[in-house]
Amino acid sequence: MPRKISVFGYNVSIEKAKKNTSTDIDLAIEGAKILKEYFAGKEQLDQRIIENHKWWKGRHWDLFRSQLRKNDPEPVTMYLFNMIANKHADAMDNYPSFNVLPRKEADKKEAEMLSKIIPAIYDSNRFRRTYANGWWYKLLNGCVPYGQFWDAEKLEGMGDIVVTRLDLLNLAWQPGVKDIQDGSNFFIIGLEDDEVLADTYANILDDTTIIKGKRIIDPKQYAYDDHIDITKKSVVVDWYMRRRGNDGRIQLHLVKFVGSTVLYNSMEDEQYKDRGIYDHGEYPVDFDVLFPEEGYPTGFGLVDLAKNPQMYIDKLDQIISKNALIAGKMRWFIKRGGSVSKDDIVDFSKDIIEVDGPLNEEYIRMFQAKPLDPFIAQHRQNKIQEMKEITANDVFASGEGGKGVTAARAIYALQEAGNKLSRDMIGMTYENLTSMVYKTIELVRQFYDKERDFRITGQNGQYQYVTYTNAGIVPQPLPPAYPNEGMIFDLDTQTFIQDKNYRPKYRKPVFDVTIVPEKKSPFSTVLYNEMAKEMFQxxxxxxxxxxxxxxxxxxxxxxxxxxxxxxxxxxxxxxxxxxxxxxxxxxxxxxxxxxxxxxxxxxxxxxxxxxxx
Incomplete structure (x- = not known):
């Protein structure tokens, strides 16, 4: 079986890799130049993402350590962690369920099948885990990118769709665009072991090429506890570009390169040069944004919103902790040459201390720091309450019933009243995921030309085993609108013959996508059960x-x-x-x-x- 080009994006077989020409080298150099410009335009975003992960892990004192005195306490109160964990739990309680609806009566059966097939495709990609990881990433950084690619080597060469979460640190887009689809280029980079590259592309790569390819760009790295050695890795670049083809349609092409060596160019591939690698013509990445920011395709997250009050909570906690350490320790003034031994004073194992001469305050005096004014502790508590309010993280949003509230119906009602922020965040996620499901439908339309087996859930909850192809959703030829459509009259033969310039008309089945939650809150389940009993009674x-x-x-x-x-x-x-x-x-x-x-x-x-x- 042929080996993959890489795992970072569109996978093609190594058999399509070839020796580079001067044109290929110039193309790779041009791509590297654009890539550096794009990464320079998102440098502040990359730095913010790295810092947000420090806040998430409780390592934010690293950002202020230069301002601290020696031996100052560094307390970490994980209110920010608790806030994010609660919002993540809300999201997973509302895991999305995908429904495909037809726009025409004739496509109803296909829509019903797609409503069953697409969840099966996502399940095969373990999308629930991907979705959970995506929500952690989104809450931290304000945006999570999902990639959707066609892997030609999955299912023993039959190929299938790959849905995965990407990292913003490894992506680059045109600066100044609100939507990445409006940019001319889009990049996905990844690190590949030099040994793997040398072994996989031995026919076109050599040691010199790999060395040159190491530092096309220095990708930002998170602060790891362990040492991560990247000196033996090279940067592999997937360069996606949207260009208008000869037929007037926007086509998506891919150039994959290392250093100045092109590994693959879809514009030279006979299969894709006139149509692009994906018929939908869009970059295979969707951004799921939390809080949008004007002029940027990415947004900002809960860490950006709450790290300022979290910082002051920890600084106030530092002041209180430092005062507690000082005020809780007894210290002594002792006159030099006095009658009391300082070693005896600090030795609490001695019940009797002998002194020479008279003992009065002239020779020894105890002093102790005063505790802080209660206002300091109250101010810290106010900051904690402020953080809960700006993030809508009260007791009901955390899943608690509150004092005196025990009825499931009352708890559920109070939770729903306090979950406006969560519902808004989840609703926008559904809207963002809709565009991803549309891409899934288009990939099925383009690549599912062979019968595939699926296990789906029937109406009664029982498993059904079906086969499916794209035959029902590919463009369908329309019947003639009038007699002899597509024919011309031949004067010589006095008969109708085929018109060579005639283009047959097709109807492309179009579908709508709706997303509803799989509600799993225990209180909502109890509420629905009680409502059903009341209706029956x-x-x-x-x-x-x-x-x-x-x-x-x-x-x-x-x-x-x-x-x-x-x-x-x-x-x-x-x-x-x-x-x-x-x-x-x-x-x-x-x-x-x-x-x-x-x-x-x-x-x-x-x-x-x-x-x-």
């Missing part, structure tokens, strides 16, 4: 009360309402059908008894319990 599920129940449900708003409405409507329709059938049968029976009576069968009517004559 008042008879809302009784078929004969379907009209009243439908009116009541239309006035309510809760998750799953449409399903209950559908079931109640079905039960009401079944009852109505049963009543109609019963009435029709009674009418037929009445007619039958009337015929029997007219035929003189009064005795038979009496024996069979028929109507009295």
């Amino acid at each position: 008042i008879g809302m599920f009784a078929p004969q009360r379907a009209p009243e129940a439908k009116i009541a449900l239309e006035m309510m708003n809760f998750e799953g309402k449409e399903t209950i409405l559908q079931k109640i409507a079905e039960n009401g329709d079944l009852l109505q059908q049963f009543q109609q059938q019963t009435t029709a049968m009674q009418q037929e029976m009445a007619k039958m008894w009337e015929i029997i009576r007219l035929l003189g069968g009064e005795e038979l009517l009496k024996q069979q319990g028929g109507p009295a004559v």
Whole structure:
């Protein structure tokens, strides 16, 4: 099996790598120049990300150590950690569920299949773990990039979609754009072992090339506890570019290079040179932004919002801790040449201390630092409360019921009232993920040309095993709009012949994407269970009360309402059908008894319990 070019982006086989020409070298040099300009434009962002990780790990005193005195305490109160952990828990309680909706009746079956297939694709990529890691990253830095690539070597060469989380430190985009899709170029960089490069690309790389490729750019590194040696690694660059093709469409091309050596160029690949590597024509990266910042595709996160009050909380804690250490220690003034031994004073193991001469305050005096004014401790507490308020991290948002609140319905109501920030953050995440799901559909449309096996969940919760191809979502040829469409009349033969300049018309199935949460809060589960019991007790599920129940449900708003409405409507329709059938049968029976009576069968009517004559 051919080996991969790299794991940083679009994967192609090593068989497509070739010896470089002068044009290839010039292309790599041009890409390296643009890359350096782009990285220079995001230097402050990279530094902020590295510092945010120090705050997250409680290492922020490293940023202020030059301002400290020797032996000053460095207390770390993890309020910031607690705040981020709670928001992360809210996000995972609302893990997204993807639904694909058709825009045309004819595409309804395909939309239903895609609604089952796409979650299966994401599950195969362990997206729940990726989503969890992405939320940690997003809360810290204000933006998480998700990459979505086609790996031609997955599934034993059949190929499949790869969904992964990327690091902003390894990405570069055109400075000044609000959306990365508006930029002309986009870069993904990664470090690869020199030995792996030399072994994989022995036909086009040599030691000199690898050495030159080491420092195209110096990627920023996090502050690790362990030593990470990158001296034996080289920078591999995936250079994505959006260019307009000969057909007028925007095409996405990829140039992969190390140093001045091009490993792959899609513009020279016969398969992709006239169409681009992805038919959707967009960079295969989506930015999920927390708090947007005007003029930047990235935003800012909760660490940026809360690190200032966290800093003052820790500094006030430092003052209080330092005073506690000083005020809690007894110190002594002793006159030189006095009658008291200083060694005896500090030796608390001695019950009796002998002195020479008289003992009075002239020779020894104890002194102790005064404790701080209570205002200092109260000011620290106020800063803690300020931090909770600006991040909406009160007791209810943390999952607690509060004093005297024990009922599940009350706890849930208070949590929902205090979770406005979390709901807004999660709602915007769903909106950002929608564009990623659209890309998934387009990759399925482009590459799923062979039958693939999937295990999906059926309507009754049971597993179903299906096969799927893109045959139903690729552009479909439209029937002729008029007779002899695409034909021209040949005067010589006096017949219609095929028009060589005619372009057939196709219809491309288009879909919409909606995302709803998989709500897993225990309080919400209890609430829904209680609501279902109450509906049952008042008879809302009784078929004969379907009209009243439908009116009541239309006035309510809760998750799953449409399903209950559908079931109640079905039960009401079944009852109505049963009543109609019963009435029709009674009418037929009445007619039958009337015929029997007219035929003189009064005795038979009496024996069979028929109507009295």
